[in-house]
Amino acid sequence: MTPEQAQNEIAELTQKINYYNEKYYQEHISEISDYEFDMLLNKLIDLEKQFPQFTQPDSPTQRVGGGITKEFLTVTHKRPMLSLSNTYNEQDLRDFDERIKKTLGDAPYEYICELKFDGVAMSLHYENYLLTTAVTRGDGEQGDDVTTNIKTIKTVPLKVHSQKLPPNFEVRGEVVMPHESFDRINDEIAKENEQREKEGKKPLAFLANPRNATSGTIKMQDSSVVAKRNLMFYGYDFLADNQAFITHEESLKALKEAKFNISTDYVKCKNIDEVIDFVNRWETKRYDLPMDTDGIVVKINDYSQRETLGFTAKSPRWAIAYKYKAEVASTILESVVYQVGRTGAVTPVANLKPVKLAGTTVKRATLHNANEIARLDLHQGDTVFVQKAGEIIPQITGVDMSKRPQGVAPIHFIENCPECNTQLIRKEGEVAFICPNEKGCPPQIKGKMEHFISRKAMNIDSLGEKTIETFFQAGMIKTVADLYKIKKEDILTLEGFKETSANNILAGIETSKQKPFKNVLFGLGIRFIGETVAEKLANFFKSIENLQKASLEELTTAPEIGEKIAQSLIEYFKDEDNLRLIEELKKAGLQFTMQEEDKPQLSNKLEGKTFLVSGVFANFERDEIKNVIEAHGGRVLSGVSGKLNYLIAGENAGGSKLEKAEKLGVQVISESQFLEMIK
Numbered sequence: 140m141t142p143e144q145a146q147n148e149i150a151e152l153t154q155k156i157n158y159y160n161e162k163y164y165q166e167h168i169s170e171i172s173d174y175e176f177d178m179l180l181n182k183l184i185d186l187e188k189q190f191p192q193f194t195q196p197d198s199p200t201q202r203v204g205g206g207i208t209k210e211f212l213t214v215t216h217k218r219p220m221l222s223l224s225n226t227y228n229e230q231d232l233r234d235f236d237e238r239i240k241k242t243l244g245d246a247p248y249e250y251i252c253e254l255k256f257d258g259v260a261m262s263l264h265y266e267n268y269l270l271t272t273a274v275t276r277g278d279g280e281q282g283d284d285v286t287t288n289i290k291t292i293k294t295v296p297l298k299v300h301s302q303k304l305p306p307n308f309e310v311r312g313e314v315v316m317p318h319e320s321f322d323r324i325n326d327e328i329a330k331e332n333e334q335r336e337k338e339g340k341k342p343l344a345f346l347a348n349p350r351n352a353t354s355g356t357i358k359m360q361d362s363s364v365v366a367k368r369n370l371m372f373y374g375y376d377f378l379a380d381n382q383a384f385i386t387h388e389e390s391l392k393a394l395k396e397a398k399f400n401i402s403t404d405y406v407k408c409k410n411i412d413e414v415i416d417f418v419n420r421w422e423t424k425r426y427d428l429p430m431d432t433d434g435i436v437v438k439i440n441d442y443s444q445r446e447t448l449g450f451t452a453k454s455p456r457w458a459i460a461y462k463y464k465a466e467v468a469s470t471i472l473e474s475v476v477y478q479v480g481r482t483g484a485v486t487p488v489a490n491l492k493p494v495k496l497a498g499t500t501v502k503r504a505t506l507h508n509a510n511e512i513a514r515l516d517l518h519q520g521d522t523v524f525v526q527k528a529g530e531i532i533p534q535i536t537g538v539d540m541s542k543r544p545q546g547v548a549p550i551h552f553i554e555n556c557p558e559c560n561t562q563l564i565r566k567e568g569e570v571a572f573i574c575p576n577e578k579g580c581p582p583q584i585k586g587k588m589e590h591f592i593s594r595k596a597m598n599i600d601s602l603g604e605k606t607i608e609t610f611f612q613a614g615m616i617k618t619v620a621d622l623y624k625i626k627k628e629d630i631l632t633l634e635g636f637k638e639t640s641a642n643n644i645l646a647g648i649e650t651s652k653q654k655p656f657k658n659v660l661f662g663l664g665i666r667f668i669g670e671t672v673a674e675k676l677a678n679f680f681k682s683i684e685n686l687q688k689a690s691l692e693e694l695t696t697a698p699e700i701g702e703k704i705a706q707s708l709i710e711y712f713k714d715e716d717n718l719r720l721i722e723e724l725k726k727a728g729l730q731f732t733m734q735e736e737d738k739p740q741l742s743n744k745l746e747g748k749t750f751l752v753s754g755v756f757a758n759f760e761r762d763e764i765k766n767v768i769e770a771h772g773g774r775v776l777s778g779v780s781g782k783l784n785y786l787i788a789g790e791n792a793g794g795s796k797l798e799k800a801e802k803l804g805v806q807v808i809s810e811s812q813f814l815e816m817i818k
């Protein structure tokens with residue numbers, strides 16, 4: 140094929156496929172079979188590969204995705220993307236109308252009411268009728284450039300044919316995930332998880348709700364995955380340097396003609412009563428829509444009137460969003476069950492008579508803690524109100540007292556652990572009841588192991604929750620140290636484990652021995668020692684021995700280590716069983732000392748010296764200067780004490796710190812003196 144022939148053929152195929160796409164996605168008409176369509180598309184993909192120079196800017200191959208975005212560039216919006224002020228009741232709408240009337244005087248005005256889709260706001264820019272950039276709202280001033288991913292959305296025109304629209308313009312709208320796609324993806328995850336369970340891998344998390352799923356999807360790196368998720372775009376605003384239309388309604392019609400996806404469920408209202416009618420009409424009707432909506436947007440129709448009304452600092456004065464309250468259902472409380480978590484905290488969960496709520500069936504609701512049960516004054520057999528507001532787990536918001544059966548007993552929080560029957564305790568100042576039987580309560584033991592193997596700790600992903608459960612039931616593991624004693628023969632005696640999976644599990648356990656000290660420290664699951672604290676402790680104390688030896692006072696000199704954490708460490712190391720566990724893990728070969736390569740080391744010029752930083756610096760961010768100190772072998776303390784050698788004082792350094800330093804004879808140095816020290 141000559142280049143000229145290729146060029147013609149590419150142009151022809153592009154036009155043809157775009158035509159079929161448009162017919163299908165705008166008018167739901169298939170003029171050719173899927174097979175024929177795929178043949179045309181594959182032919183175009185092949186030709187574009189051979190002659191990339193002839194690829195058309197509106198090529199339908201972009202819909203299939205494949206482009207990878209490593210990092211989403213931050214883009215400043217040409218016009219700020221303001222958010223609308225929200226209202227939840229009729230009176231607010233009437234007040235809004237009063238304010239409009241006051242400003243516009245006697246002039247007649249109209250409202251356009253639109254459904255408020257619950258997704259991710261998006262700004263599309265067209266230059267010479269071609270889609271050039273798609274930007275998320277971000278903070279309203281700046282957003283992320285997600286063009287490659289947005290191009291895969293079939294309801295976003297890549298090239299526009301219109302006599303009414305100017306060549307350069309912006310369209311704003313909402314990207315949403317239809318319920319069908321949302322359910323399908325979660326079904327796929329469920330299937331995938333069955334497979335992963337068999338392989339002893341950790342399950343993938345389900346998508347929480349369509350809105351979160353949408354925002355997660357448009358920030359994915361691989362656009363071919365985005366393409367498969369069937370997102371939709373609904374346009375609702377037209378903007379250009381010179382407004383081409385007199386009213387908003389005209390712009391919507393022109394966009395619709397130009398093949399933008401514009402919801403037809405909008406109305407024009409002559410007054411606020413008509414607006415309120417529309418709002419009420421959609422309150423329940425919206426649940427029949429194939430995607431989530433969370434309210435109605437009310438906008439002034441006339442652009443010149445919008446200009447008269449103007450903006451507040453945060454939002455336009457000519458529009459308002461009416462938000463529907465979360466749907467509430469009432470149902471019968473069948474029982475309250477109690478779950479014991481890794482830390483021993485006991486959470487009450489309500490089992491409910493199944494009830495339909497916002498399109499799904501609800502059977503359970505969280506009750507949070509004992510205070511919540513008391514606050515609700517829950518009784519056996521109560522009829523309760525359940526609500527779902529964006530979260531996955533529904534909440535009980537109240538009790539229908541009129542339906543309480545006579546003579547029923549109030550529900551009291553259990554006194555003993557449902558798993559090991561130990562009496563529960565409540566620590567001062569905390570709301571949760573906990574089971575103190577840390578070492579004998581099965582869910583706590585298993586929970587500790589799951590924490591130990593988790594990604595941010597030892598990252599043994601060849602082991603999963605199910606495998607831990609199986610090993611535990613078989614009596615193979617009582618503590619995490621037992622993991623390192625498991626032999627292949629032991630695993631092979633268990634039902635469902637084959638040579639390959641046994642090898643994988645053992646390899647994962649073996650590799651974990653190389654995990655740095657900070658991961659091990661985090662993995663031990665000491666109370667209040669999260670990932671960041673573990674890293675700080677590892678950097679400061681360098682080894683478990685130093686940490687063990689440290690007094691309460693010494694512990695609190697470490698950066699950002701407070702009394703609560705220090706106390707928890709002291710308690711942990713007081714316990715014989717914990718010390719035995721550490722010894723066993725050491726013997727197994729785990730890292731209990733910080734390796735030099737864990738942290739970049741520039742020099743040892745500051746070796747043995749301690750520093751405190753205060754104020755603002757010209758050459759460093761505050762955390763940066765701390766890293767520099769450590770990189771040169773120095774240590775950073777958290778307060779002025781007798782152990783402190785230098786206080787580096789930047790601009791606006793704390794007065795009380797300087798005073799105390801002077802009293803204790805600590806040397807106060809400037810930023811430039813510090814720079815001299817490491818030169």
Ligand SMILES: [Zn+2]
Nearest residue numbers: 556559574580
């Ligand atoms: Zn227990």
